[in-house]
Amino acid sequence: MLSESLLTLLAQPFSYAFMIKAMFGGAAVGALCGLLSCFVTLKGWSLLGDALSHSVVPGVAVAALAGGPFALGAFVAGLLAVLGIGLIERNSVLKNDAVIGVVFTAFFAAGLFIISVFPTNIRIQTILFGNLLGISTADLVQVAVIGVICIITFAVKWKDLLIYCFDPSHARAIGLNVSALHLLLLILLSLAAVAALQAVGALLVVAMLITPGATAQLLTQQFARMLFIAPLLAALACAGGAYVSYFLDGSTGGAIVVLQTVMFILALLFAPAKGILASRRRKALNREAAR
Template sequence: MLDFFLAPLSYEFIRNALVVGVFAGVLCPVVGTYLIVQRMALLGDVIAHAVMPGLAIANFLNINLAIGAFISGMLSTFVIQWIRQQSRVKVDAAMALIFSSFFGLGVMLLTTLRTQLDLEDLLFGNILSVTVGDGWRTGAIALVILVLVKLFYKELLFFTFDPLGAQAMGLPVQVINLGLMSGITITLIAGMQAVGVILVIALMIGPAIAAYLLVKELHQMMIVGGILGAIASVSGLYTSYYYDLPSGPAIAIAVFVIFLLTLLFSPTQGILTNHPFKRGIESHTKSG
């Protein structure tokens, strides 16, 4: 059994992938928790796809890809907000429009600008190619964002559950919202290298909603979600190693398996553990 866990660690690329995967697995669900409780999970998917034009332009201009991705991702959130403020269009419709428009623009720019970016790697990730430097960078991003979440937890909590109340209390809600959107965008960019544009949203949302079925408090969701995200990353990488599967999709499937197990067996909200027939038996037993 010990050889099962130690054998892959003899390869440096596996060790690097595990480091990046764990950092992304912890960070993504912590930030994704805010999207879940705000019922804005689709926004993460929108931003994940909206970074594509920025990546293409940054590569064409020979500047840091993260800069282009961040600008493009943030621009998508501003456009969604602008559409909501200037029209009767609902937020879900605005997000769906921006999702398809930015992603289509990104694919078009990747083709017309003749960039050297591999579309398949952008979409599905290539975690096995990460370096030690990538691990340090992902770890630094995770540390900074987690520290900021800790420092401004009360303000973010108030804003998340009652934005109007937060504004009435004098909190700078626009600044808080900008900071939250920035954190989400940076987290998505950091996670993209692990599982790609399409699958990073699974790592951000899946462990968070699994944690939502297990605990009730926001800070508990973050802790449990981070643990589940790390487990999904590690188990996905080991599965991809032993069964010769693509790493990104393997991590996404591991996320879904964890969610499915939680959905079925959660002590308080599981389908099987809280079946109506079982609850009826327990109620009858107590009354008897």
């Protein structure tokens, strides 16, 4: 009886359509962001991912005022932010991190200001922290369209993007259009940030775009394997976070990112080749061999 009651309790979330949508949509968003996080980690664009996640806020605010699609507004705002970063970098002596910090805080503050001055039916909490449990069929379709676009693009261009991320100078030397690849990766990142906005909100999108790739990098030395490990871990974290939040009655986005962080810490400690424990074992063996 006890086991049956426990199983009934654990299966309870699956009896609600909104929970099924949340877990399915979260897994789809997680897989997409996990795929892109591999390139973000390889390229060293963690701070840029943070900038993109915050820069979409004014786009959402303007779209809400105009009655247009939030995804379009967020995408345009993200692109304007990265183009602004590039423009300032080329025309000033400021370093990349300083430019990114100025631009993304300016965009984020502008979004908050617009929402406070021109109240709309969209809540600031929804933008900042997401609302995965309120994801609609239209949102799922949007995620699916973005996912298909990104997957097709990666299927065609992933080798060129890989060369560009590893060594832009080599990519330029073999005749690749580095500027086009740079812009393409920024567009894909903007699309992923738009997709993840509904799941975890602007404040936590950066975790979706960085943590899965960083975790996968600890678990394997081959980039091709990273492209499978990172989306899988991110999808499990998103679906699991939505599932756990049902029982804890807590923030779904927070639960997702906490699960991703737990996965990262476990990989950091126990990864067979790059983990802390493995590194200590190798050092101990080397000391013994040197005696």
